[in-house]
Amino acid sequence: MAKEKIQKQAAPPLGAWVPAVALGWxxxxxxxxxxxxxxxxxxxxxSVTGMFLCGLLMRGAMFQPQTGDFLTIIINTGGFLGxxxxxxxxxxxxxxxxxxxxxxxxxHDYGTKFLVTAGLLNILAMVDAYEIAIGRKD
Amino acid sequence: MHMNLSHFEAAFLFSLFTxxxxxxxxxxxxxxxLHYGFYTFACFMLALFGIGWLMYFGHG
Numbered sequence: 001m002a003k004e005k006i007q008k009q010a011a012p013p014l015g016a017w018v019p020a021v022a023l024g025w026x027x028x029x030x031x032x033x034x035x036x037x038x039x040x041x042x043x044x045x046x047s048v049t050g051m052f053l054c055g056l057l058m059r060g061a062m063f064q065p066q067t068g069d070f071l072t073i074i075i076n077t078g079g080f081l082g083x084x085x086x087x088x089x090x091x092x093x094x095x096x097x098x099x100x101x102x103x104x105x106x107x108h109d110y111g112t113k114f115l116v117t118a119g120l121l122n123i124l125a126m127v128d129a130y131e132i133a134i135g136r137k138d
Numbered sequence: 139m140h141m142n143l144s145h146f147e148a149a150f151l152f153s154l155f156t157x158x159x160x161x162x163x164x165x166x167x168x169x170x171x172l173h174y175g176f177y178t179f180a181c182f183m184l185a186l187f188g189i190g191w192l193m194y195f196g197h198g
Contacts, residue, residue: 040162043158043159043162044158044159044162044163046158047155047156047158047159047162048155048159050151050155051151051152051155051156054141054151054155057139057140057141058140058141058142058143058148059140106145106148107141107142107143107148110143110145110148110152113152114148114151114152117152117155117156118155121155121156121159124159124160124163125159125162125163127163128162128163137166138166
């Protein structure tokens with residue numbers, strides 16, 4: 001009976017990827033800029049920032065973590081995490097006093113989704129920066 | 139300043155931004171990234187018009 005050899009890959013050193021991922025969180029595309037992928041970084045910066053600004057201009061609501069029933073926790077905490085993942089865009093808008101009540105209307109509703117999706121797209125950008133930083137991707 | 143978009147305009151912008159990011163992060167060569175970005179955008183548009191017509195006919 002052949003014994004399967006499980007090759008355990010060593011975890012990449014933190015110093016190799018943490019700066020790129022952290023900068024990628026703070027500034028969308030920042031991780032790519034740090035890793036000298038300026039073209040891709042520029043596209044990510046433009047897309048995530050464009051999505052977030054459209055969300056603000058449509059007066060989307062920012063989520064706040066809430067307790068209550070399971071669905072309320074999932075939606076509000078997940079939405080809050082999505083918002084926070086936009087990095088400096090989220091921090092600036094909160095620091096500058098952006099507030100919007102959750103009201104009915106398709107434009108406002110699209111705005112809320114744009115704000116969350118900007119953060120989710122930035123997570124994808126951070127994962128990409130991580131893969132580039134550890135050499136898994138060019 | 140306030141942006142008042144139609145459903146189509148909002149969905150178009152959403153598709154555009156999302157397609158660019160998906161194209162950039164998913165593939166390994168610039169050519170593949172460009173193709174995948176256009177492919178994703180085309181899928182968004184197809185779904186947008188397809189579901190739009192479905193809702194139109196569904197309402198009778």
